[in-house]
Amino acid sequence: MREVPFRQVPLAPYEQVLGERRTARLRVELGRTGRLLGDGAVWNVNSTAAGGGVAELLHTLGPLARAAGLNTRWLVVDGDPEFYTVAKRLVSMLYGIAGDGGALGAEERRHYRRAMDSNAEALAEYVRPGDVVIVHEAQPAGLIEAARALGASVVWRSHIGSDTPNRFTREGGAFVSPYVAQADATVFSTPAHVTGWAPRPQIIAPSIDPCGPKNMALSAGQVAAVLGATGILAGGHRPLTVPVPIGPDVEVRRPAQVLRDGPPPPADVPMVVQVSRWDRLKDMGGVMRAFVDSGVDGYLTLAGADLSGVTDDPEAAEVYERCRRAWEDLPPEHRRRCQLVCLPMADLRENAVVVNALQRHASVVVQKSLAEGFGLTATEAMWKARPLLAAAAGGLRDQVRDGETGLLLGDPADLAAAATGIRMLSTDRALAGRLGAAARRRVHDQYLPDRQLLDWARLIESLAGVRAA
Numbered sequence: 260m261r262e263v264p265f266r267q268v269p270l271a272p273y274e275q276v277l278g279e280r281r282t283a284r285l286r287v288e289l290g291r292t293g294r295l296l297g298d299g300a301v302w303n304v305n306s307t308a309a310g311g312g313v314a315e316l317l318h319t320l321g322p323l324a325r326a327a328g329l330n331t332r333w334l335v336v337d338g339d340p341e342f343y344t345v346a347k348r349l350v351s352m353l354y355g356i357a358g359d360g361g362a363l364g365a366e367e368r369r370h371y372r373r374a375m376d377s378n379a380e381a382l383a384e385y386v387r388p389g390d391v392v393i394v395h396e397a398q399p400a401g402l403i404e405a406a407r408a409l410g411a412s413v414v415w416r417s418h419i420g421s422d423t424p425n426r427f428t429r430e431g432g433a434f435v436s437p438y439v440a441q442a443d444a445t446v447f448s449t450p451a452h453v454t455g456w457a458p459r460p461q462i463i464a465p466s467i468d469p470c471g472p473k474n475m476a477l478s479a480g481q482v483a484a485v486l487g488a489t490g491i492l493a494g495g496h497r498p499l500t501v502p503v504p505i506g507p508d509v510e511v512r513r514p515a516q517v518l519r520d521g522p523p524p525p526a527d528v529p530m531v532v533q534v535s536r537w538d539r540l541k542d543m544g545g546v547m548r549a550f551v552d553s554g555v556d557g558y559l560t561l562a563g564a565d566l567s568g569v570t571d572d573p574e575a576a577e578v579y580e581r582c583r584r585a586w587e588d589l590p591p592e593h594r595r596r597c598q599l600v601c602l603p604m605a606d607l608r609e610n611a612v613v614v615n616a617l618q619r620h621a622s623v624v625v626q627k628s629l630a631e632g633f634g635l636t637a638t639e640a641m642w643k644a645r646p647l648l649a650a651a652a653g654g655l656r657d658q659v660r661d662g663e664t665g666l667l668l669g670d671p672a673d674l675a676a677a678a679t680g681i682r683m684l685s686t687d688r689a690l691a692g693r694l695g696a697a698a699r700r701r702v703h704d705q706y707l708p709d710r711q712l713l714d715w716a717r718l719i720e721s722l723a724g725v726r727a728a
Protein backbone atom coordinates (compact mmCIF):
# COMPACT_ATOMS: atom_id res chain seq x y z
CA MET A 260 0.00 0.00 0.00
CA ARG A 261 1.29 3.47 -0.75
CA GLU A 262 0.12 7.02 -0.30
CA VAL A 263 -0.42 9.16 -3.37
CA PRO A 264 0.38 12.73 -2.37
CA PHE A 265 -2.03 15.47 -3.41
CA ARG A 266 -0.75 18.60 -5.09
CA GLN A 267 -1.49 21.98 -3.54
CA VAL A 268 -3.95 23.99 -5.58
CA PRO A 269 -5.18 27.60 -5.22
CA LEU A 270 -8.91 28.31 -4.93
CA ALA A 271 -8.86 31.47 -7.05
CA PRO A 272 -9.13 29.73 -10.46
CA TYR A 273 -12.16 27.81 -9.18
CA GLU A 274 -13.76 31.03 -8.09
CA GLN A 275 -13.49 32.23 -11.67
CA VAL A 276 -15.61 29.30 -12.83
CA LEU A 277 -17.93 28.79 -9.85
CA GLY A 278 -18.42 32.42 -8.94
CA GLU A 279 -18.00 34.06 -5.54
CA ARG A 280 -21.11 32.70 -3.88
CA ARG A 281 -20.50 29.03 -4.68
CA THR A 282 -16.82 29.28 -3.70
CA ALA A 283 -17.59 30.97 -0.38
CA ARG A 284 -20.12 28.28 0.46
CA LEU A 285 -17.58 25.57 -0.30
CA ARG A 286 -15.04 27.16 2.02
CA VAL A 287 -17.52 27.64 4.84
CA GLU A 288 -19.02 24.15 4.71
CA LEU A 289 -15.82 22.16 4.15
CA GLY A 290 -14.06 24.24 6.78
CA ARG A 291 -16.80 23.30 9.24
CA THR A 292 -16.48 19.59 8.40
CA GLY A 293 -12.71 19.85 8.73
CA ARG A 294 -13.04 21.42 12.19
CA LEU A 295 -15.43 18.66 13.23
CA LEU A 296 -12.76 16.07 12.37
CA GLY A 297 -10.13 17.96 14.38
CA ASP A 298 -6.78 16.31 13.68
CA GLY A 299 -8.49 13.54 11.77
CA ALA A 300 -8.24 12.82 8.07
CA VAL A 301 -10.52 11.61 5.32
CA TRP A 302 -8.71 8.70 3.64
CA ASN A 303 -9.54 7.50 0.16
CA VAL A 304 -8.52 3.93 -0.64
CA ASN A 305 -8.60 2.49 -4.17
CA SER A 306 -6.70 0.15 -6.46
CA THR A 307 -4.86 2.35 -8.95
CA ALA A 308 -3.32 5.81 -9.08
CA ALA A 309 -3.78 6.11 -12.84
CA GLY A 310 -6.37 5.24 -15.44
CA GLY A 311 -10.13 5.23 -15.22
CA GLY A 312 -12.72 7.35 -13.51
CA VAL A 313 -11.88 6.74 -9.84
CA ALA A 314 -8.24 7.81 -10.18
CA GLU A 315 -9.43 10.75 -12.23
CA LEU A 316 -11.83 11.85 -9.49
CA LEU A 317 -9.31 11.49 -6.70
CA HIS A 318 -6.59 13.41 -8.51
CA THR A 319 -8.95 16.33 -8.94
CA LEU A 320 -11.17 16.27 -5.87
CA GLY A 321 -8.51 15.61 -3.24
CA PRO A 322 -6.45 18.75 -3.81
CA LEU A 323 -9.56 20.93 -3.96
CA ALA A 324 -10.97 19.45 -0.75
CA ARG A 325 -7.69 20.23 0.97
CA ALA A 326 -7.64 23.77 -0.39
CA ALA A 327 -11.15 24.31 0.96
CA GLY A 328 -10.18 23.10 4.45
CA LEU A 329 -10.72 19.34 4.63
CA ASN A 330 -7.69 17.13 5.35
CA THR A 331 -8.05 14.55 2.58
CA ARG A 332 -5.50 11.84 1.72
CA TRP A 333 -5.21 8.90 -0.70
CA LEU A 334 -3.93 5.32 -0.39
CA VAL A 335 -3.56 2.77 -3.18
CA VAL A 336 -3.62 -0.95 -2.35
CA ASP A 337 -0.97 -3.40 -3.52
CA GLY A 338 -1.57 -6.80 -4.99
CA ASP A 339 -0.05 -9.58 -7.01
CA PRO A 340 -1.30 -10.42 -10.54
CA GLU A 341 -3.76 -13.00 -9.16
CA PHE A 342 -5.32 -10.35 -6.94
CA TYR A 343 -5.86 -8.04 -9.94
CA THR A 344 -7.32 -10.92 -11.94
CA VAL A 345 -9.81 -11.77 -9.18
CA ALA A 346 -10.57 -8.10 -8.58
CA LYS A 347 -11.18 -7.41 -12.28
CA ARG A 348 -13.46 -10.47 -12.47
CA LEU A 349 -15.37 -9.21 -9.45
CA VAL A 350 -15.82 -5.76 -10.97
CA SER A 351 -16.93 -7.26 -14.31
CA MET A 352 -19.54 -9.33 -12.51
CA LEU A 353 -20.85 -6.31 -10.65
CA TYR A 354 -21.26 -4.72 -14.08
CA GLY A 355 -23.35 -7.77 -15.00
CA ILE A 356 -20.93 -9.64 -17.29
CA ALA A 357 -18.85 -12.80 -16.97
CA GLY A 358 -15.52 -10.98 -17.40
CA ASP A 359 -12.76 -13.50 -18.04
CA GLY A 360 -15.20 -16.35 -17.39
CA GLY A 361 -13.43 -17.55 -14.25
CA ALA A 362 -15.12 -18.31 -10.94
CA LEU A 363 -15.35 -16.43 -7.67
CA GLY A 364 -15.16 -19.43 -5.40
CA ALA A 365 -13.40 -20.41 -2.20
CA GLU A 366 -9.96 -20.37 -3.85
CA GLU A 367 -10.48 -16.81 -5.18
CA ARG A 368 -11.78 -15.64 -1.82
CA ARG A 369 -8.71 -17.05 -0.08
CA HIS A 370 -6.45 -15.24 -2.48
CA TYR A 371 -8.40 -12.03 -2.16
CA ARG A 372 -8.36 -12.29 1.65
CA ARG A 373 -4.62 -12.80 1.69
CA ALA A 374 -4.04 -9.69 -0.42
CA MET A 375 -6.38 -7.67 1.81
CA ASP A 376 -4.73 -8.91 5.01
CA SER A 377 -1.34 -7.64 3.95
CA ASN A 378 -2.87 -4.31 2.91
CA ALA A 379 -4.68 -4.12 6.25
CA GLU A 380 -1.35 -4.23 8.05
CA ALA A 381 -0.16 -1.27 6.02
CA LEU A 382 -3.44 0.58 6.61
CA ALA A 383 -2.75 0.57 10.33
CA GLU A 384 0.27 2.77 9.68
CA TYR A 385 -1.96 5.52 8.37
CA VAL A 386 -5.46 5.44 9.89
CA ARG A 387 -6.25 6.78 13.38
CA PRO A 388 -9.41 6.58 15.50
CA GLY A 389 -11.91 9.23 14.41
CA ASP A 390 -10.71 9.29 10.80
CA VAL A 391 -13.07 8.67 7.91
CA VAL A 392 -12.09 6.03 5.34
CA ILE A 393 -13.75 5.99 1.93
CA VAL A 394 -13.14 2.66 0.22
CA HIS A 395 -13.63 3.03 -3.52
CA GLU A 396 -15.02 0.15 -5.57
CA ALA A 397 -15.05 -3.56 -4.90
CA GLN A 398 -11.30 -4.19 -5.30
CA PRO A 399 -10.32 -2.97 -1.78
CA ALA A 400 -13.70 -3.66 -0.09
CA GLY A 401 -11.99 -6.32 2.02
CA LEU A 402 -10.34 -3.50 3.99
CA ILE A 403 -13.58 -2.10 5.41
CA GLU A 404 -13.52 -4.27 8.50
CA ALA A 405 -9.87 -3.46 9.21
CA ALA A 406 -10.53 0.27 8.87
CA ARG A 407 -13.42 0.05 11.32
CA ALA A 408 -11.26 -1.90 13.74
CA LEU A 409 -8.82 1.02 13.64
CA GLY A 410 -11.60 3.26 14.93
CA ALA A 411 -12.50 4.97 11.66
CA SER A 412 -15.94 5.58 10.18
CA VAL A 413 -16.02 3.77 6.85
CA VAL A 414 -17.93 4.48 3.66
CA TRP A 415 -17.99 2.10 0.72
CA ARG A 416 -18.10 4.15 -2.48
CA SER A 417 -19.33 2.21 -5.49
CA HIS A 418 -18.74 3.89 -8.85
CA ILE A 419 -20.24 1.14 -10.97
CA GLY A 420 -23.16 -1.24 -11.17
CA SER A 421 -25.58 -2.95 -13.46
CA ASP A 422 -28.88 -1.55 -14.70
CA THR A 423 -30.33 -5.05 -14.90
CA PRO A 424 -29.27 -7.41 -12.14
CA ASN A 425 -28.48 -10.93 -13.34
CA ARG A 426 -26.63 -14.03 -12.18
CA PHE A 427 -23.25 -12.31 -12.49
CA THR A 428 -24.25 -9.34 -10.36
CA ARG A 429 -25.61 -11.80 -7.81
CA GLU A 430 -22.35 -13.78 -7.83
CA GLY A 431 -20.24 -10.61 -7.54
CA GLY A 432 -22.58 -9.32 -4.83
CA ALA A 433 -22.31 -12.56 -2.86
CA PHE A 434 -18.52 -12.22 -2.94
CA VAL A 435 -18.28 -8.60 -1.85
CA SER A 436 -21.38 -8.02 0.30
CA PRO A 437 -20.00 -9.58 3.51
CA TYR A 438 -17.24 -6.94 3.44
CA VAL A 439 -19.50 -4.05 2.47
CA ALA A 440 -21.98 -4.98 5.20
CA GLN A 441 -19.44 -3.69 7.75
CA ALA A 442 -19.48 -0.13 6.33
CA ASP A 443 -21.22 2.73 8.15
CA ALA A 444 -22.70 3.93 4.87
CA THR A 445 -22.50 3.32 1.14
CA VAL A 446 -22.49 5.77 -1.77
CA PHE A 447 -23.56 5.19 -5.37
CA SER A 448 -23.30 7.41 -8.44
CA THR A 449 -26.80 6.74 -9.69
CA PRO A 450 -30.01 5.41 -8.08
CA ALA A 451 -30.07 2.67 -10.73
CA HIS A 452 -27.06 0.99 -9.11
CA VAL A 453 -28.10 0.82 -5.46
CA THR A 454 -28.03 -2.82 -4.37
CA GLY A 455 -30.18 -4.51 -1.75
CA TRP A 456 -27.14 -5.46 0.32
CA ALA A 457 -25.67 -1.97 0.73
CA PRO A 458 -26.05 -0.41 4.21
CA ARG A 459 -27.36 3.19 4.41
CA PRO A 460 -27.10 3.88 0.65
CA GLN A 461 -26.81 7.48 -0.57
CA ILE A 462 -26.42 8.98 -4.04
CA ILE A 463 -23.52 11.30 -4.85
CA ALA A 464 -22.93 12.01 -8.54
CA PRO A 465 -19.29 12.49 -9.55
CA SER A 466 -17.91 15.73 -11.00
CA ILE A 467 -15.13 17.01 -13.21
CA ASP A 468 -12.38 19.51 -12.48
CA PRO A 469 -12.91 22.61 -14.64
CA CYS A 470 -9.46 24.02 -13.81
CA GLY A 471 -7.28 20.95 -14.31
CA PRO A 472 -5.50 20.00 -17.52
CA LYS A 473 -8.35 17.83 -18.76
CA ASN A 474 -11.14 20.40 -18.68
CA MET A 475 -9.49 23.82 -18.67
CA ALA A 476 -10.10 26.08 -21.65
CA LEU A 477 -7.83 25.59 -24.66
CA SER A 478 -7.71 27.83 -27.71
CA ALA A 479 -8.28 26.36 -31.16
CA GLY A 480 -4.59 26.95 -31.84
CA GLN A 481 -3.57 25.02 -28.73
CA VAL A 482 -5.90 22.15 -29.63
CA ALA A 483 -4.37 21.80 -33.09
CA ALA A 484 -0.84 22.12 -31.72
CA VAL A 485 -1.38 19.48 -29.01
CA LEU A 486 -2.88 17.01 -31.46
CA GLY A 487 -0.11 17.74 -33.96
CA ALA A 488 2.59 17.26 -31.30
CA THR A 489 1.25 13.81 -30.43
CA GLY A 490 0.81 12.74 -34.07
CA ILE A 491 -2.97 12.41 -33.80
CA LEU A 492 -3.48 15.19 -36.37
CA ALA A 493 -1.25 16.42 -39.15
CA GLY A 494 0.98 19.20 -37.95
CA GLY A 495 4.41 17.86 -37.28
CA HIS A 496 5.33 16.53 -33.81
CA ARG A 497 6.55 19.85 -32.40
CA PRO A 498 6.56 19.69 -28.56
CA LEU A 499 4.80 22.53 -26.77
CA THR A 500 4.15 23.94 -23.31
CA VAL A 501 0.59 24.45 -22.12
CA PRO A 502 -0.15 26.58 -19.01
CA VAL A 503 -2.66 25.19 -16.48
CA PRO A 504 -4.65 27.43 -14.07
CA ILE A 505 -3.91 25.26 -11.00
CA GLY A 506 -0.40 23.97 -11.30
CA PRO A 507 2.78 23.83 -13.27
CA ASP A 508 2.80 24.05 -17.05
CA VAL A 509 2.37 20.81 -18.95
CA GLU A 510 4.89 19.74 -21.58
CA VAL A 511 3.25 17.90 -24.46
CA ARG A 512 6.02 16.01 -26.16
CA ARG A 513 5.38 12.26 -26.10
CA PRO A 514 3.99 10.88 -29.35
CA ALA A 515 0.86 8.76 -29.08
CA GLN A 516 0.99 5.25 -30.50
CA VAL A 517 -1.29 5.51 -33.48
CA LEU A 518 -2.57 2.72 -35.67
CA ARG A 519 -3.77 4.05 -39.03
CA ASP A 520 -3.34 3.73 -42.77
CA GLY A 521 -1.82 6.77 -44.36
CA PRO A 522 -0.96 10.21 -43.08
CA PRO A 523 -2.55 11.83 -40.02
CA PRO A 524 -5.83 13.58 -40.76
CA PRO A 525 -5.72 17.35 -41.34
CA ALA A 526 -7.27 19.61 -38.70
CA ASP A 527 -10.21 20.67 -40.87
CA VAL A 528 -11.69 17.18 -41.29
CA PRO A 529 -14.70 16.51 -39.00
CA MET A 530 -13.80 13.94 -36.38
CA VAL A 531 -15.96 11.55 -34.38
CA VAL A 532 -14.21 10.62 -31.12
CA GLN A 533 -14.59 8.11 -28.31
CA VAL A 534 -12.09 8.24 -25.43
CA SER A 535 -12.24 5.23 -23.11
CA ARG A 536 -10.19 2.62 -21.38
CA TRP A 537 -9.67 -0.46 -23.57
CA ASP A 538 -12.48 -2.32 -21.85
CA ARG A 539 -15.03 -4.56 -23.59
CA LEU A 540 -17.86 -2.62 -21.95
CA LYS A 541 -16.83 0.55 -23.78
CA ASP A 542 -17.51 -1.23 -27.11
CA MET A 543 -14.87 0.58 -29.17
CA GLY A 544 -15.43 -1.98 -31.95
CA GLY A 545 -19.15 -1.16 -31.99
CA VAL A 546 -18.36 2.54 -32.34
CA MET A 547 -16.14 1.74 -35.33
CA ARG A 548 -18.87 -0.25 -37.05
CA ALA A 549 -21.51 2.40 -36.32
CA PHE A 550 -19.21 5.12 -37.70
CA VAL A 551 -18.64 3.18 -40.92
CA ASP A 552 -22.38 2.43 -41.24
CA SER A 553 -23.32 6.07 -40.60
CA GLY A 554 -21.97 7.02 -44.00
CA VAL A 555 -20.72 10.38 -42.71
CA ASP A 556 -17.64 11.99 -44.18
CA GLY A 557 -14.70 12.58 -41.95
CA TYR A 558 -12.60 10.60 -39.55
CA LEU A 559 -12.99 8.43 -36.46
CA THR A 560 -10.55 8.42 -33.52
CA LEU A 561 -10.81 5.74 -30.85
CA ALA A 562 -8.45 6.69 -28.06
CA GLY A 563 -7.49 4.92 -24.85
CA ALA A 564 -4.67 4.73 -22.38
CA ASP A 565 -1.51 3.00 -23.53
CA LEU A 566 -1.53 -0.63 -22.58
CA SER A 567 1.03 -0.48 -19.82
CA GLY A 568 -0.57 2.57 -18.20
CA VAL A 569 -3.48 1.06 -16.25
CA THR A 570 -2.03 -1.38 -13.76
CA ASP A 571 -5.29 -2.77 -12.37
CA ASP A 572 -6.71 -3.82 -15.76
CA PRO A 573 -5.28 -7.09 -17.08
CA GLU A 574 -7.83 -7.28 -19.94
CA ALA A 575 -6.91 -4.08 -21.76
CA ALA A 576 -4.37 -5.66 -24.13
CA GLU A 577 -6.82 -8.31 -25.27
CA VAL A 578 -9.59 -5.77 -25.86
CA TYR A 579 -7.24 -3.54 -27.84
CA GLU A 580 -6.07 -6.51 -29.89
CA ARG A 581 -9.64 -7.40 -30.80
CA CYS A 582 -10.27 -3.83 -31.86
CA ARG A 583 -7.08 -3.82 -33.91
CA ARG A 584 -8.19 -6.92 -35.79
CA ALA A 585 -11.61 -5.40 -36.48
CA TRP A 586 -9.81 -2.33 -37.85
CA GLU A 587 -7.61 -4.51 -40.09
CA ASP A 588 -10.69 -6.22 -41.44
CA LEU A 589 -12.25 -2.93 -42.56
CA PRO A 590 -12.35 -2.27 -46.31
CA PRO A 591 -9.39 0.03 -47.16
CA GLU A 592 -11.57 3.07 -47.91
CA HIS A 593 -12.93 2.94 -44.33
CA ARG A 594 -9.71 1.83 -42.67
CA ARG A 595 -8.13 5.04 -44.00
CA ARG A 596 -10.73 7.05 -42.05
CA CYS A 597 -10.27 5.37 -38.67
CA GLN A 598 -7.37 5.48 -36.23
CA LEU A 599 -6.75 3.67 -32.95
CA VAL A 600 -4.75 5.78 -30.53
CA CYS A 601 -2.96 4.72 -27.35
CA LEU A 602 -2.17 7.76 -25.24
CA PRO A 603 1.02 7.80 -23.16
CA MET A 604 0.32 7.64 -19.42
CA ALA A 605 3.86 8.38 -18.21
CA ASP A 606 2.77 11.92 -17.29
CA LEU A 607 -0.91 11.99 -16.34
CA ARG A 608 -1.22 15.74 -16.80
CA GLU A 609 0.20 15.48 -20.29
CA ASN A 610 -2.28 12.67 -20.95
CA ALA A 611 -5.07 14.89 -19.65
CA VAL A 612 -4.17 17.78 -21.96
CA VAL A 613 -4.24 15.42 -24.93
CA VAL A 614 -7.67 14.03 -23.92
CA ASN A 615 -8.86 17.62 -23.49
CA ALA A 616 -7.65 18.57 -26.96
CA LEU A 617 -9.18 15.46 -28.53
CA GLN A 618 -12.55 16.12 -26.95
CA ARG A 619 -12.47 19.78 -27.98
CA HIS A 620 -11.47 18.89 -31.51
CA ALA A 621 -14.26 16.34 -31.91
CA SER A 622 -17.17 17.28 -34.15
CA VAL A 623 -19.12 14.53 -32.36
CA VAL A 624 -18.26 12.68 -29.14
CA VAL A 625 -19.57 9.15 -28.66
CA GLN A 626 -19.79 7.16 -25.44
CA LYS A 627 -21.38 3.90 -26.50
CA SER A 628 -20.81 1.96 -23.29
CA LEU A 629 -22.66 -1.33 -22.97
CA ALA A 630 -22.68 -0.73 -19.21
CA GLU A 631 -21.40 2.31 -17.36
CA GLY A 632 -20.89 3.50 -13.82
CA PHE A 633 -21.25 7.23 -14.34
CA GLY A 634 -19.36 8.05 -17.50
CA LEU A 635 -16.96 10.90 -16.78
CA THR A 636 -15.86 11.01 -20.41
CA ALA A 637 -19.39 12.14 -21.24
CA THR A 638 -19.31 14.86 -18.56
CA GLU A 639 -15.96 16.04 -19.91
CA ALA A 640 -17.31 16.28 -23.45
CA MET A 641 -20.47 18.04 -22.28
CA TRP A 642 -18.41 20.65 -20.41
CA LYS A 643 -16.68 21.33 -23.73
CA ALA A 644 -20.11 21.90 -25.31
CA ARG A 645 -19.67 18.94 -27.64
CA PRO A 646 -22.62 17.20 -29.26
CA LEU A 647 -22.71 13.84 -27.52
CA LEU A 648 -24.16 10.48 -28.44
CA ALA A 649 -24.26 8.36 -25.28
CA ALA A 650 -25.69 4.95 -24.55
CA ALA A 651 -28.54 4.80 -22.04
CA ALA A 652 -26.42 2.97 -19.47
CA GLY A 653 -25.80 3.74 -15.79
CA GLY A 654 -25.10 7.37 -14.96
CA LEU A 655 -25.07 8.39 -18.62
CA ARG A 656 -28.88 8.36 -18.32
CA ASP A 657 -28.76 10.89 -15.49
CA GLN A 658 -26.44 13.20 -17.40
CA VAL A 659 -27.91 13.13 -20.87
CA ARG A 660 -31.49 14.23 -21.38
CA ASP A 661 -32.27 12.86 -24.82
CA GLY A 662 -32.68 15.64 -27.38
CA GLU A 663 -31.79 18.27 -24.79
CA THR A 664 -28.22 17.79 -23.54
CA GLY A 665 -27.22 15.11 -26.07
CA LEU A 666 -28.65 12.08 -27.80
CA LEU A 667 -29.29 8.92 -25.84
CA LEU A 668 -29.07 5.51 -27.43
CA GLY A 669 -31.98 3.57 -25.86
CA ASP A 670 -30.37 0.19 -26.50
CA PRO A 671 -26.59 0.48 -26.04
CA ALA A 672 -26.01 -2.50 -28.37
CA ASP A 673 -28.12 -1.09 -31.23
CA LEU A 674 -25.56 -0.34 -33.96
CA ALA A 675 -28.11 0.92 -36.49
CA ALA A 676 -29.41 3.50 -33.99
CA ALA A 677 -25.83 4.47 -33.12
CA ALA A 678 -25.10 5.03 -36.82
CA THR A 679 -28.22 7.20 -37.12
CA GLY A 680 -27.21 9.23 -34.08
CA ILE A 681 -23.71 9.83 -35.44
CA ARG A 682 -25.23 10.92 -38.76
CA MET A 683 -27.73 13.29 -37.10
CA LEU A 684 -25.08 15.01 -34.99
CA SER A 685 -22.64 15.21 -37.91
CA THR A 686 -25.07 16.69 -40.41
CA ASP A 687 -27.50 18.81 -38.36
CA ARG A 688 -25.12 21.45 -37.07
CA ALA A 689 -27.94 23.53 -35.53
CA LEU A 690 -29.03 20.55 -33.44
CA ALA A 691 -25.41 19.78 -32.54
CA GLY A 692 -24.85 23.39 -31.40
CA ARG A 693 -28.03 23.50 -29.33
CA LEU A 694 -27.31 20.19 -27.58
CA GLY A 695 -23.70 21.18 -26.92
CA ALA A 696 -24.65 24.50 -25.32
CA ALA A 697 -27.28 22.87 -23.09
CA ALA A 698 -24.78 20.14 -22.14
CA ARG A 699 -22.31 22.73 -20.92
CA ARG A 700 -24.99 24.43 -18.79
CA ARG A 701 -25.98 21.10 -17.26
CA VAL A 702 -22.41 20.37 -16.18
CA HIS A 703 -22.03 23.89 -14.79
CA ASP A 704 -25.14 23.41 -12.64
CA GLN A 705 -24.74 19.76 -11.59
CA TYR A 706 -21.33 18.23 -12.15
CA LEU A 707 -18.68 20.62 -10.89
CA PRO A 708 -16.66 19.68 -7.80
CA ASP A 709 -18.23 22.05 -5.28
CA ARG A 710 -21.54 20.21 -5.52
CA GLN A 711 -19.87 16.86 -4.98
CA LEU A 712 -17.71 18.06 -2.08
CA LEU A 713 -20.73 19.58 -0.33
CA ASP A 714 -22.53 16.23 -0.67
CA TRP A 715 -19.53 14.49 0.89
CA ALA A 716 -19.23 17.04 3.67
CA ARG A 717 -22.85 16.42 4.64
CA LEU A 718 -22.30 12.66 4.71
CA ILE A 719 -19.08 12.94 6.73
CA GLU A 720 -20.78 15.19 9.26
CA SER A 721 -23.60 12.70 9.62
CA LEU A 722 -21.06 9.90 10.25
CA ALA A 723 -19.30 11.95 12.89
CA GLY A 724 -22.74 12.34 14.48
CA VAL A 725 -23.34 8.57 14.35
CA ARG A 726 -19.99 7.86 16.03
CA ALA A 727 -20.53 10.53 18.70
CA ALA A 728 -23.98 9.15 19.60
Ligand code: UDP
Pocket residue numbers: 310311312313315534535536562563564565602610611614632633634635636637639
Ligand atom coordinates in the same frame (compact mmCIF):
# COMPACT_ATOMS: atom_id res chain seq x y z
N1 UDP B 1 -9.03 8.62 -19.51
C1 UDP B 1 -7.80 9.24 -19.63
N2 UDP B 1 -6.94 8.82 -20.56
C2 UDP B 1 -7.25 7.81 -21.41
C3 UDP B 1 -8.52 7.17 -21.30
C4 UDP B 1 -9.40 7.61 -20.32
O1 UDP B 1 -7.50 10.17 -18.89
O2 UDP B 1 -6.41 7.48 -22.24
C5 UDP B 1 -9.94 9.15 -18.49
C6 UDP B 1 -11.17 9.82 -19.07
O3 UDP B 1 -10.88 11.12 -19.55
C7 UDP B 1 -12.08 9.82 -17.85
C8 UDP B 1 -11.71 8.52 -17.17
O4 UDP B 1 -10.44 8.12 -17.67
O5 UDP B 1 -11.78 10.90 -17.01
C9 UDP B 1 -12.71 7.43 -17.44
O6 UDP B 1 -13.78 7.59 -16.60
P1 UDP B 1 -15.23 7.05 -16.96
O7 UDP B 1 -16.14 7.37 -15.83
O8 UDP B 1 -15.66 7.57 -18.30
O9 UDP B 1 -15.04 5.47 -17.15
P2 UDP B 1 -14.25 4.35 -16.31
O10 UDP B 1 -12.91 4.26 -16.97
O11 UDP B 1 -14.20 4.78 -14.90
O12 UDP B 1 -15.06 3.11 -16.54
